[in-house]
Amino acid sequence: MSKYQFFCKPNTNRKEFTFLNSDSDSFLREKEQLLVQGFEVEDDYIYAETESEAVEKFKSNYLYAIEEYTKSNPVSGIFYQLNQLIGLLFKVFRKNK
Template identity: 50%
Template sequence: MATKYQFFTLPNSDRKKYTYLDMASDTFLVEKAGLLEQGFEIEDDVILAESSEEAVEKYKSNFIYVMEDYNASTNVFYTLYMMFKSLFTSKKNV
């Protein structure tokens, strides 16, 4: 099940100085307030991911994954391309 992550960055850091919070955490609002007080700003929209590692990967992609998801859902050829790419990648890893 996907978890919602909220990312925060320090201004003028080119997205390199960041942290994130699990929005389902009981302490989310308190931690969010603390980060905002420290000068962090909310960066982008909420990221849905299966793990924090996946969330960070999506964050670092600077929302390229959003376009990939969109293309996959609206373009049959792109969907086929991604399927073949996945198959060939998984074959290499075996």
């Protein structure tokens, strides 16, 4: 799983953004270039399997962080898993109709 850092132009409401894979050999150099160009670091690192998954998590704004927190707490994790199971069952039954 890769770790991505996102950068946004100020006052663009997260519409103008770019990102870097922190595992890249040129990460620090590219990060410095983005900061010089006026980009600002946005939020914490996002862990994802692919770039498109990282962008999707970034665009979901804080839903990703809330989801990760929910999964990390045993009590709320149970409710999260039940919610996912119920959603899956609804999809299965809708397809069968």
